[in-house]
Amino acid sequence: MQQLLLIIVLVLLGACGKKEGGAAATPSTTPSADADSDVKELLVYSGRKEVYAQPLFDLFEKKTGIKIVVKAGKTSGLANVLLTEKDNSPADVFFAQDSSNLGALSAAGVIEALPAEITNLVDSRFRSAKGDWVGTSGRARVLVYNKDMVKVEDLPKTMQDLADPKWKGKLGWAPKNGSFQSHITAMLQVDGLEKTTAWLKAMKANGIADFPKNTPIVKAVAEGKVAAGLVNHYYLYKVRKDMEEANKAENHFFADGDIGMFVNISGVAVVKASKKKEAAKKFVAFILSKEAQEIFKTENFEYPLAAGVVAYEKLKPLSKINPVKCDLGDLDKIEATQKALEAAGCL
Numbered sequence: 541m542q543q544l545l546l547i548i549v550l551v552l553l554g555a556c557g558k559k560e561g562g563a564a565a566t567p568s569t570t571p572s573a574d575a576d577s578d579v580k581e582l583l584v585y586s587g588r589k590e591v592y593a594q595p596l597f598d599l600f601e602k603k604t605g606i607k608i609v610v611k612a613g614k615t616s617g618l619a620n621v622l623l624t625e626k627d628n629s630p631a632d633v634f635f636a637q638d639s640s641n642l643g644a645l646s647a648a649g650v651i652e653a654l655p656a657e658i659t660n661l662v663d664s665r666f667r668s669a670k671g672d673w674v675g676t677s678g679r680a681r682v683l684v685y686n687k688d689m690v691k692v693e694d695l696p697k698t699m700q701d702l703a704d705p706k707w708k709g710k711l712g713w714a715p716k717n718g719s720f721q722s723h724i725t726a727m728l729q730v731d732g733l734e735k736t737t738a739w740l741k742a743m744k745a746n747g748i749a750d751f752p753k754n755t756p757i758v759k760a761v762a763e764g765k766v767a768a769g770l771v772n773h774y775y776l777y778k779v780r781k782d783m784e785e786a787n788k789a790e791n792h793f794f795a796d797g798d799i800g801m802f803v804n805i806s807g808v809a810v811v812k813a814s815k816k817k818e819a820a821k822k823f824v825a826f827i828l829s830k831e832a833q834e835i836f837k838t839e840n841f842e843y844p845l846a847a848g849v850v851a852y853e854k855l856k857p858l859s860k861i862n863p864v865k866c867d868l869g870d871l872d873k874i875e876a877t878q879k880a881l882e883a884a885g886c887l
């Protein structure tokens with residue numbers, strides 16, 4: 541009788557996995573809960589862009605023979621799926637584009653504590669204090685500026701400095717962009733609504749120009765259309781690959797501890813409901829391995845966060861950066877951020 545029940549449950553779980561995971565996702569349903577040595581595939585809920593994630597998944601498969609089945613989507617959407625599925629989730633791994641939802645997953649108890657030998661690979665600034673998720677790569681917010689238009693001594697120390705009239709009509713930002721909104725979410729967490737709103741309004745009053753996303757800002761800076769703009773650090777190096785003028789642009793980091801000195805991270809966690817936890821932990825360890833960390837560095841110029849891999853040569857090393865202290869796992873209050881941006885006339 542018990543066996544029959546188990547079979548029924550497994551069949552149901554399998555069907556559920558297929559439905560949720562789309563045509564490609566067919567999680568194997570090994571009868572034994574811990575037959576990890578037989579694991580043929582892992583189901584990864586991935587919020588990362590395929591172009592960056594796939595080389596990692598391919599390498600993992602090559603090294604271990606374990607196929608990565610991907611359920612791709614927006615990180616926040618996938619987090620909600622996991623929160624709904626809870627104990628019945630077919631997922632083994634959660635791979636987040638940004639860490640903002642990982643705190644909610646941790647609080648809901650749907651992700652698994654990782655062994656210290658894994659978490660210790662990552663600087664404590666970039667992982668969960670509870671030990672149930674780790675950062676995998678980092679993206680610093682910077683002010684990209686045109687070296688012909690801005691003197692080094694005039695560069696701002698703080699985000700507040702950008703509200704100075706000397707920057708009037710010279711700046712660009714991308715208020716609808718996800719990275720920008722994450723940054724403002726951190727600002728709301730650190731500085732509160734009143735101060736954040738005052739800054740947003742001051743920036744508008746200073747005539748900051750709107751762009752749809754990061755790349756056009758870097759290009760406009762390179763072409764001298766604006767003197768400087770708020771972006772993620774890696775866009776400059778990407779644009780430089782096929783735009784000569786982008787060598788006129790440079791990244792400026794705000795002062796340590798200022799809200800401008802914000803590093804957002806991608807992160808990874810093992811799903812508590814997984815029946816293949818050992819293999820899932822192996823995947824997390826792989827993502828933090830030297831080979832995988834090198835991929836983050838070369839594919840997207842992101843900051844590697846583990847295995848002693850140093851960042852792209854032209855970047856200020858992470859060890860020399862002291863980002864603003866905020867809870868990276870708790871930056872999912874995007875609705876409040878968008879409300880604040882709207883109220884300040886930025887959206």
Ligand SMILES: [Fe+2]
Nearest residue numbers: 679719754772
């Ligand atoms: Fe990006």
